[in-house]
Amino acid sequence: MSDGTVLKNKESWKAYCLxxxxxxxxxxxxFWPFLYTxxxxxxxxxxxxxxxxxxxxxxxxxxxxxxxxxxILGNTFIYIAFLLVINCIIPYLFxxxxxxILKRFNGFYKSAxxxxxxxxxxxxxILFTWIxxxxxxxxxxxxxxxxxxxxxxxxxxGWVILVLSLITSWKVFGYNFIVLYAxxxxxxxxxxxxxxxxxxxxxxxxxxxxxxxxxxxxIYVFIIxxxxxxxxxxxxxxxxxxxxxxxxxxNAIYHAYHEAFVLYRTGxxxxxxxxxMLIFFILLVLEFKFVERGIYYEN
Amino acid sequence: xxxxxxxxxPWHIIFIITIIILLYPIVFxxxxxxxxxxxxxxNVLNIVPLNPTFENYITFFNSLPAFKITMNTFIIASVxxxxxxxxxxLAAYAFVFLQFKGKNILxxxxxxxxxxPFTVTMIPNYIGYRFSQQRLGCYFAAACQCAWxxxxxxxDENNPHLVN
Numbered sequence: 001m002s003d004g005t006v007l008k009n010k011e012s013w014k015a016y017c018l019x020x021x022x023x024x025x026x027x028x029x030x031f032w033p034f035l036y037t038x039x040x041x042x043x044x045x046x047x048x049x050x051x052x053x054x055x056x057x058x059x060x061x062x063x064x065x066x067x068x069x070x071x072i073l074g075n076t077f078i079y080i081a082f083l084l085v086i087n088c089i090i091p092y093l094f095x096x097x098x099x100x101i102l103k104r105f106n107g108f109y110k111s112a113x114x115x116x117x118x119x120x121x122x123x124x125x126i127l128f129t130w131i132x133x134x135x136x137x138x139x140x141x142x143x144x145x146x147x148x149x150x151x152x153x154x155x156x157x158g159w160v161i162l163v164l165s166l167i168t169s170w171k172v173f174g175y176n177f178i179v180l181y182a183x184x185x186x187x188x189x190x191x192x193x194x195x196x197x198x199x200x201x202x203x204x205x206x207x208x209x210x211x212x213x214x215x216x217x218x219i220y221v222f223i224i225x226x227x228x229x230x231x232x233x234x235x236x237x238x239x240x241x242x243x244x245x246x247x248x249x250x251n252a253i254y255h256a257y258h259e260a261f262v263l264y265r266t267g268x269x270x271x272x273x274x275x276x277m278l279i280f281f282i283l284l285v286l287e288f289k290f291v292e293r294g295i296y297y298e299n
Numbered sequence: 300x301x302x303x304x305x306x307x308x309p310w311h312i313i314f315i316i317t318i319i320i321l322l323y324p325i326v327f328x329x330x331x332x333x334x335x336x337x338x339x340x341x342n343v344l345n346i347v348p349l350n351p352t353f354e355n356y357i358t359f360f361n362s363l364p365a366f367k368i369t370m371n372t373f374i375i376a377s378v379x380x381x382x383x384x385x386x387x388x389l390a391a392y393a394f395v396f397l398q399f400k401g402k403n404i405l406x407x408x409x410x411x412x413x414x415x416p417f418t419v420t421m422i423p424n425y426i427g428y429r430f431s432q433q434r435l436g437c438y439f440a441a442a443c444q445c446a447w448x449x450x451x452x453x454x455d456e457n458n459p460h461l462v463n
Contacts, residue, residue: 012399019405022390025382030412033423040422047426094317097310105311112318119325127324138327138343170321202306227414256418266422273418280414 041270048264059267063275068247068255075161076230076251076276082165083172083229088222091177096206099184100192110181114174121171121232125239128167154241160249167236172229176221183217184210223287227280252276332356 041059043052063069098109116124131137132153140150153159187210195205211218234253237243243250243258250258252272260269330346331339332355338348359365393399394406 011397015393015397015399015402018389018393018397022386022409025386026409026412028427029424030415030420033420033427034415036423037419047422094314098314101307101310102314103307109314109318112322115325116321123328124324127328131324131327136340136343141344170324173321223413227416231417253416253418256416257421260418260422261425269418270422273416273421276416277414277419280416284414 037270037273040266041274043267045266046264047260047266055267059271060275063268063271069272071247072250072252072255073279075247075249076253076279078158078161079165079230079233079251080226082162083168083225083233084222086165086169087172087176087229088225091173091180091221092211092218094177095180095184096210098181100202100205100210110178114178116170117172117174119171121168121235122239124170125167125236128163128170128236129240132163155245157245157248160241160245164233164236164240164249167240168229168232172225172232176225179217179221180214183214187213219287223284226283252279 044055045052134140134150134152143150151159153163230253237254241249256269256273259265333351334348
C-alpha cells in the first residue's frame with residue numbers, strides 16, 4: 001500500500017510536468033477568457049471606454065426580455081434539427097451502405113465524399129451564393145427548365161436556415177461520414193456475416209447490430225454535430241446573410257458575435273454566450289443521462 | 300455474401316448524385332476561374348470556358364499581395380498544428396500511462412472545453428489579442444489567435460499588420 005503511494009507521488013511529478021504546456025495554453029486561451037466573460041456579463045461596457053459600469057443581472061434580464069432572443073433560440077434549435085438530419089443521420093446511413101452494400105468503387109466514393117472537407121467554408125459560402133443565386137445561378141436556371149421558380153431563399157424565414165445548413169453540411173458531411181465509416185468498418189465481420197446467412201433483412205442488421213456496436217463513435221458525431229455544427233454555421237451566416245432578414249437566420253452563436261463586434265454591447269454578448277453554454281451543457285447532461293447508458297464501448 | 304443487384308444499383312445512383320452535388324462547386328469554381336467576366340455571366344451552365352483566359356489569375360496576383368497572404372495562412376496553420384501536436388501528445392501520455400492526483404478532474408476540465416462555444420472566449424481573446432498586438436508584436440499574436448482569427452473579420456479590419 002505504501003509502495004503504491006510512493007510510486008504515485010513520483011509519477012504525479014512527472015505527469016504534472018507533461019501537462020504544464022497544455023495547461024498554460026488552456027489557461028490563457030480558455031479558462032481565463034471564460035472567467036473574464038462571466039465577469040463581463042455583469043458589466044455594461046463597449047470595449048473602448050476605460051471604465052466598466054457594474055449593472056448586476058441587468059444584462060441577463062435585458063437578453064431574456066428581448067423578443068429577438070427567443071426568435072434566435074428558436075432558430076438555433078431549427079439549425080440543430082437540420083444539422084442532425086443532414087450531418088449525423090444521413091452520413092450514418094451512407095457509411096452503412098458503403099460498408100455493407102456497395103462493393104465496387106468504394107475507394108472513389110470515400111475520397112470524393114471527403115474532398116469538400118479540405119476547402120474553407122468561407123470559399124464554399126461565396127461559391128454557393130453564386131451557384132444558388134435565385135435569378136442567375138445555375139440551379140435556378142435548371143429549375144427554370146422544369147418551370148419551377150426558385151424561392152428567394154436569402155430573404156425568406158425558414159428557407160434561409162435550410163440553405164445555410166446545407167452549405168455548412170457541404171463541408172462537414174465528409175468528415176462525419178469518414179469517422180462513422182471507420183467505426184462501422186471496424187465491427188467484427190463474423191457477426192454481420194452470421195446475420196446475413198440467417199437472412200436477416202438489412203434494416204434489422206442496421207438497427208440491431210451496426211447501430212449498437214458503433215454507438216460510441218455515433219455519439220461522438222452526434223455531439224460534434226450539435227456543438228461544432230452551430231459554430232460552423234457561423235461562417236455562412238457571416239458571409240451571406242449577416243443574420244438577416246430581421247434575425248431570421250441568426251443563431252445564438254452569431255448573435256453573440258453580432259452584439260459584441262457590431263453593436264459593441266459586450267455585456268449582452270457575454271450574457272448570451274453564457275446562456276448558450278448552459279443550453280449546451282443541459283443537452284450534454286441529457287445525453288449522458290439517456291443515451292450514454294446504452295452505449296457499447298469495445299475496450 | 301452476395302448483395303442483390305436490385306439493392307446495390309439504386310444506392311450506386313444515390314452515391315453518384317451526392318458526389319456530383321458535393322463536387323459541383325469545386326468544378327464550377329475551377330471552370331469560372333478561367334472564364335472572362337462576360338463569359339462567366341452569360342454561360343453559367345457551361346463548366347468548360349469558351350475562351351480560356353488567365354486574365355483572372357493575372358489580376359489576382361497583381362492586385363493582392365498573394366505571397367504574403369499565402370505565407371500568413373501557412374504560418375498560422377503550421378504554428379497551430381505544431382502547438383496542438385506537442386501539447387496533446389504530452390498530455391495524452393500523462394493521462395494514459397501515469398497515475399496522479401486530480402487526474403479525473405483535469406481530464407474532465409480539458410474534455411469539457413469542447414462544449415464551450417467560441418463566443419464565450421471571444422471577447423477576452425480579442426482584448427488579449429489587441430493587447431499583445433501592441434506589446435508583443437504581430438506574429439505572436441497572430442499565431443496564438445489563429446483559430447479565432449479565421450472566423451472573425453473584425454480582426455483583419457482592425458489590424459492591418461496581418462495583411463501587410
